[in-house]
Amino acid sequence: MKALAVNGGTPVITEPGPHFTWPPITSNTTKAVLDQLETSVSIYDRSGVIAELEDALKDYFGVRHAVLTSSGTAAIHSAYAAAYVEPGDEVIVPAYTFLATATPLLHLGAIPVLADSDETGNVSVADVEERITDITTAIMATHLWGLPAVVDQLRQLADEHDLLLLEDASHAHGATVADRKVGTFGHIAAFSMNGPKPLSAGEGGFALTDDDELFYRLLLHGHYNKRCRNEIPTQHLAHRYAVTGTGLKFRIHPLAASIALDQLANLDEYLTGRQRIADYLCRALAQLPGLAVPAVPAQVGPAWYGLPLTYVPDELGGLSIERFHQALLAEGLGEIDRPGSTCPLNLLPLFQDPDPMLPGYRHANRVAYRPGQFPVAEQVWRHTLKLPVWHREEDLPLVDRYLEGIRKVIDNHEELLG
Secondary structure (H helix, E strand, C coil): CCCCHHHCCCCCCCCCCCCCCCCCCCHHHHHHHHHHHHHCCCCCCCCHHHHHHHHHHHHHHCCCEEEEECCHHHHHHHHHHHCCCCCCCEEEEECEEEHHHCHHHHHCCCEEEEECECCCCCECHHHHHHCCCCCEEEEEEECHHHCCCCHHHHHHHHHHCCCEEEEECCCCCCCEECCEECCCCCCEEEEECECCCCCCCECCEEEEECCHHHHHHHHHHHECCHHHHHHCCCCCHHHHHCCCCCCCECCCCHHHHHHHHHHHCCHHHHHHHHHHHHHHHHHHHCCCCCEECCCCCCCEECCCCCEEEEECHHHHCCCCHHHHHHHHHHCCCCCCECCCCEEEHHHCHHHHCCCCCCCCHHHHHCCCCCCCCCHHHHHHHHCEEEECCCCCHHHHHHHHHHHHHHHHHHHCHHHHCC
16 A cells, blocks of 8 residues: 555655646747737737637627637626626626636626535525526626536526526537537627636637627727727617717737637647546546546536535544645645635625725625535535646646546545544
């Protein structure tokens, strides 16, 4: 029996990390960036690589409008603004999500109403329904770690109550439900293209919609002057604001757009590779005590931004997740993560007491959440360990060593008790 590295044994992996990097940078990526450098590093309208990428996104998702932004946070901000969210409005948001799913609401004077999770970590439809009031204007869904939420049911619920459904699909580029792509169920969808996302620009984001009015408002929120003057009909009432919009600039950098355009051409291939390795990992891990792999419903195709594993301490003698994770890291498995900033928002100071950051907000808008209010979300988060999902056949030897390290810790977990 090999001694655990945390107790002085030899680690399974001794090579320094990172053991996973994203996005894949090929010679085509480099050429795309260099070509763009020679063409333009600043684009004020919908032309060049901006138009090419937006057109490619429209084709890929099968939607009428795509608007590039400087980040996923900016895309979410614009989505809320375009959805007519006003001060005092309530918007139902998953309790368990990345903070940027909700923080733009604080800058619009709206009230993020948190809803608890289902067992997957995604938002519970039943809990969303219970939180609808006469001042609810929209529901926001997140597809956590690339596993789609029950977005068809959420759309039905939104339609029944005459609400807008929005999607934060930042983890889920290319994910599907019944062969329909995530990001096409809501009235507006927002995506991040931050470094590790399935579709990456390094930094960037975009919003999708089929609705002309929402599209015009997306433009006005962060793309003033040339784009708005050119793309909003002159006879439309909003055109009078085209020069200024709302005064915000959320344009993506052309170099980032060139990276994303190159990556988009390979996205489906990458997702197929991720699915293959996710299946391989799940088959192996499902045989081990102490870890439960995600259950994927029929007709759901995840994007696997990350593979969330549920730690089951009772199967390992009550060993704490902290001690278990420490032992995994000691074996050199540096890519196994406990989610941090993606967490139940009620645990973050900004959602407990926003007053020091946004004076008057807590008392005026009833944002004063506390630990314990969202028990399912908190339970799921506290028991989640996340693996990256590699995509190439040549990654399998490394994947096998990660599996070896996990088995080693589980097989010797009694060393860690007491």
